[in-house]
Amino acid sequence: MPGTNLTREEARERAGLISVSEYHIKLDLNQGAKQFISDTKVLFSVNSVGAESFIDLIADSVEEITLNGVALDANEVFADSRIRLPELAAENELHIVSRQAYTNTGEGLHRFVDPADDEVYLYTQFEVPDSRRVFPVFEQPDLKARFFFTVEAPAHWLVVSNQPTPEPEAIGVAGAQSHKPGEAIARWVFEPTPIMSSYITAIIAGPYEGERGSLTSSDGREIPLGVFARKSLVEYLDADYIMEKTRQGFEFFEKEFDYPYPFAKYDQVFCPEFNMGAMENIGAVTHTEAYVFRSKVTDAMRERRVVTIEHELAHMWFGDLVTMRWWNDLWLNESFAEYTSTVCTAEATEWQDAWTTFASLEKSWAYRQDQLPSTHPIVAKIRDLEDVLANFDGITYAKGASVLKALVAYVGRDNFRRGVARYFKKHAYKNTELVDLLTELEAESGRDLKAWSKAWLETAGVNTLRADFELDSDGNYTSFAVTQSATEDYPTIRPHSIVIGFYNLVDGKLTRTDSVAADVVSERVEIAELVGKQQPDLLLLNDDDLTYAKLRFDERSLQTALKAVSTLDDSLARAVIWGALWDTTRDGELAPQLFIDAVLEHIGGEDQSSTLRVVLSQLRTAATLYVKPENRASVAERVADRLWVLAKEAPAGSDRQFQFFTAFAGAAVSAAHLDTVEALLAGEIELAGMPLDTDMKWNLLQALVAGGRAGEAEIAEMLASDKTANGEQAAAASRAAAPTTAGKEKVWHDIFETAGVANLIIRSSGTGFKRASDVEVLRPFVAKFFDSLSTVWETRSYQIAEELITGFFPLPLADEELRDATAAWLTANADAAPTLRRLITEELADVERALLVQRADV
Template sequence: MAVNLTREEARTRAESVAVDSYQVELDLTGGDTTFRSVSTIEFACSRPGSATFLNLAAPRVHAITLNGRPVGLDAFDGERIALDGLAERNVAVIDAECGYSRSGEGLHRFTDPADGNVYMYSDLETFDAHRIYACFDQPDMKASYELTVLAPQDWYVVSNMAPVTEGGVPQADGVHRWQFPPTPVMSTYITHVSAGPWHIVRSEHDGIPLGIFCRQSLARYLDPEEIFEVTRQGFDFFHEAFGIRYPFGKYDQLFVPEFKEGAMENAGAVTFLEDYVFRSRVTDFSREARGETILHEMAHMWFGDLVTMRWWDDLWLNESFATWAGTEAQAKATRWHHSWTTFTTAWKAWACKQDQLPSTHPIAADIPDIHAVEVNFDGITYAKGAAVLKQLVAYVGYDNFLAGVRAYFAAHSYGNATLADLLSALEEVSGRDLGAWSQEWLETAGVNTLRPSYSVDDSGRFTAFSVLQSAAPSHPTLRSHRIAIGLYSLADGALTRVHSVETDVTGDWTPVPELVGMQRPDLVLINDDDLTYAKIRLDPHSLDTAVTSVGSFTSSLPAALVWAASWDMVRDGEMAARDYARLVAGGVDSVRDISVVQTLLRQATLAVRQYADPSWRGEGLAFLASALRSLLEAAPAGSDHQLAYVRAFTSVATSAADLEYLTRLLDGTVALDGLAVDTDLRWALLRRLVSRGVRGEDAIDAELSRDATDAGERQAAGCRAAIPTVAAKRETWEELTDGKLTIAMFRATIASFADPDQPELVQPYRDEYFAAIGAVWAEWSSAMAQDFVEYGYTIGAVDEATIAATDAYLIRPEPPAALRRLLVEGRDEVARALRNQARDKAAAV
């Protein structure tokens, strides 16, 4: 975590240095720990005679020259190369030995246990290009890149550009030399190289060459036609919406092993988490999520790659825009027309959760250095920003918004821009002053709550109607909202909208005279159509309707809004966790959107495990298991609902009878019509059985022999970490803390180690966790350190002792700001859970 770059350092460097080009030569034919990297950098200096520095992380540097003269190797301190005596025009050459990564940062190297094949790929956001080549590693110092790679003859090398010679040029000793032409001007973090004996599928659309890559052992699981279909639909949508053709020539999409995130928008060579190659049957929610990710990364080709933020303060512009654009493209151009419903249910819940943490921040965040941005890929940056952009579209008008975006692209193509540049373009086309809007929505933190307040006469007609707005004391801003208010009535068993009005909400009280005199419906829905970003509440009459009839909506979006309001009420202690579990159990079978179904099941399980009175938790898990088993056995054969129910049931099964049922599903003595107990489901069943002490090491070894892959190895590691013995937990803890696991194996292991149903085995490690995090943060890579701190925090019990241990650590000599943030977030979730447990306990009286 020591490597860093501050905003002021970046600004000072960019003021004096302008990069023209990089020529990078990589030799990937050596050993399995390092590779040779030679960088030739041409750059100008506006202050001849001054000094600057290059970024480089490498075990060794062989030689440094500047304008033909040698530079002493002591100019390299392990993180930077100091260059002084700069001329007006400069050429620096750095010959280094760089290290392969096991954490997904830089150039990650992977050996496939299924066939021994080696694959490698780069992942460089936010600050990891200098792990592969010496560079000015910041987004506003754009340049052209010309890459040359030496690789084994049976490998295929991928970069931002198509190779000059397909297959490379043969050299001596079974080595091929791959030459790639200079790229358009771009930022360091979106440059890319991948290499290995890939399985490749080719296509073309609208003159754009398309490629899909995965490793050979996954080729039989790849479904290229659906991926190509979404890709083609995305290009057609974005070409029309943005008014500029895709700017980077070919478009490759690579599904890569042990990826540390969902996907990465490298120009012309997008990388994806390999989980998107489905080895087993998945619900359509998983396919929808993959489709959204494909479109999200494609949107980045324009917003992020073609026009790039100047510094990471505007990271949200990249991610929020891509989230909005990806969801909009999915809703309008693909078969997932309900994608905004999914956004409301899943993404906005993430935003609201993040926005109520002590670490919440304005959408337009203050990012003083790289360490700050690396913990800022959060629900504010992605989901809240996208929700607010959706509001902005409504505020300026859809056509005006796209016209402003087109003007923004035209003015700043291949350059850098800021939030002010985008707002200026939107103001010009819409005629609206966005200064106040920006200050209110982008420069303040926190989420508002909107609730209806009304009175009715003896005939049930509204005599008064208003919308009340509130805010948390810590973030008291009351914002301006454009909302719709929907009136829904039950008829023939269906909840249908009978009337809707749109109104502007300002301040803490907004009257809505248009509704006075109208008949009160069965349900009043504030923020109908999901036009604003806010938590909403139902009045008691509407809540009663929702509890009995939430499955009766004739449209998916209002149902999703009601479910979201219910979940917010649970998190805020206004609804008991046990009541929410009963609400979900009683209504989930009527929900048609599988994305909503799976989100509700996950939230109900979390409510029972974390927010319910601990003395009721066992009963609550049994209640969920009983309800889910009934839903499973009644579900249509082969349906997505059936698969969702069996997975949710597996995660909560506790009784001897339910565990016996899982055992029989696993060994095949019980079969459900249409349910394939395939590889991933077998592992899920086995892990639950292992965690409850029903199966052990022999069963894990037998399952691994059936699935002798890296995914199987991770699943087996997760199962071993879940073995409910003191010895197994100790062995797992030693593996987690020795720093030798890859990032993928670490995540698989710690997720099972911190089993919420094994508190007596896990909680003794709370003190060891706090004793370890200082060294982990200082010595491990950024991604690995964050994972240890964030996932490891759940080792502590939901009790006052965990809060006390956190407070004791935080008053030590000041922890780094990013580490402090993660710990404060974990503490806040524990405190919220304790409040909600007390609320749930009171509901039982």
């Protein structure tokens, strides 16, 4: 990725020189399958006449550059994603015509051809630095401007941008170079946008279909709504439900922020081959098609879609109306949206246990990320664009949101609301830094937040809380303290407000019988209120999940948790307990087979879908990576046996039945398991309440491929009956699950040595590639992986490079040989790009943690 970076210092210098007023962008999308034409006029001023600067552009070719009426030679001024702008005037007009490339990487303007009907669908994805793949732009968030978009495209398409879609005007027919020569084409001329950053502009174009609606904003305006998807998927689009959640979010956020929705309309488009969950483009949110449910999905997935809908809506205020000045404050966007979307989901929708989901799903992500060598403060040091690309992680999202939750408790929710409202009103359509938000919160709460910010936002690492006590002969506490520790690398001791819960077995069920609130502000805090109290069966530090910290159980509490976690009615308390058991296992302090035993014993009673999803994933990790290699075969068989029993015992049609059935398909290893899978796929065995829809058939077929019971013929037959994008991705995963080195070799060649493979085919292939009952089939790919890294990094976009690295690193081997090979590459490539080294360092950390936990396997 040479020549596409931008440093913070360059951005600061450019922002000090330039003010941008308008972009006039005309996109001709009728130029065929490879390219489109971008015709852009930029109006901007500088405060130093005669100065030189640059504008960003990644283009196949530049046809014309005119600056203030003077033609510039592209061969002289265009190189390495920049156009040099010499001898600037006080007021400048820049005109550039360029040929731009469509992508299939999910960056810039992504082009997808639907295998179901040969229709073309386009969408833009610009965060972080990819609007420059579509038009010339000063690509940094603090150079805001107004954008005037004009789009020429096939007349039967829907074209969506940040402003309401205008009526198209006919302009003729497409030429021979187009996807469908001779079809009618039209022009859409959009009204200018509000002042905004370039990365949240958007163009979505194609024969999308859906539903329209509206709502009345708190200031009385009628806000148009739209929900759209591809024609071949629209039958599965539950647009009414999505609009209902959107209306609930609008009502909640306008009241919570005391600020009416600031834009003209709100469209949501579900886009093919989308890399992330969603993107907060102003008034034109793009979502992954994984949220269009063509087959049965977990309740966890349904809830996650609602959280995502509210997350992107929250961004309309935090991120879009007010935008960070530079990417070091990315957390101001993402943590805030993650926290407020959870509040909204819990308080304004039917998903009232959203905080349980947050504890089990989001915080487990944060704790893992915060223990990697690449951990960083929430307010990260972002030197350049490559840094920020790697920081869309569990720190920026989940840890930041956890800390915001603690901040709200610290300053008071009413004070937090009022401070945020002041912040929006003072900084609307502008850029801010951390201090701007803290200033308003301090003004409302009267608290000095500087020390709090330093401890929580400006340092990395996670603390661990423990109970330290003595008992008398009757089992009463004679002393009680809470201690907190930190790692040597990140020694910060932080203030924690916690609730200490007492749980006892009452009629066979764990029941909270007492609780005490405490502030843990140092390494050791005595809790006098607990002296004289009877030791409970289970003592739960951080009950109610108020702070961000790992927990350790005392021995009695640990044994109670392992034996009785499923008897507890409170879903949040169960999530905290499961999280503590997993952290203890990951740190090598609890034998992984004891964790596996607890899961297999108690997971049948877990009815919170996200917790169930997370714990089943942890079960798979423990069984495949954390158990010693010599124990894995027996453990794998025992896990699959139990999952099949749980699937049969679960209530028919329940979320639990679906999750256990899916987990069994993913864990089937023995001949008996594969016999069952074959019978299920053939319809010879039926499970009441568990119909085999298309996606589940793919899951079963992949299990058979991985087990050597099926191959290309069966995959081709299934694909012929499912000629869709989902089908192609499932086929790619199934092919990659081949149990032989030769089968893996073919997938490797198709992905690494073939140009132009789409992003989600690469992702699906990586998922299947790592599936191996005999991990030795991956051994030949250790050297191939490291030999490929420099080429991958130099020739692929960031998104694709990351997919290849994280998808095909042979982690299932997780042994000393893989550890040594990874460490050797890092030693030999000390001068490699920091972001590439970060990705490999994280993989090494996963191998080293697996080895640590394997040593505890007894």
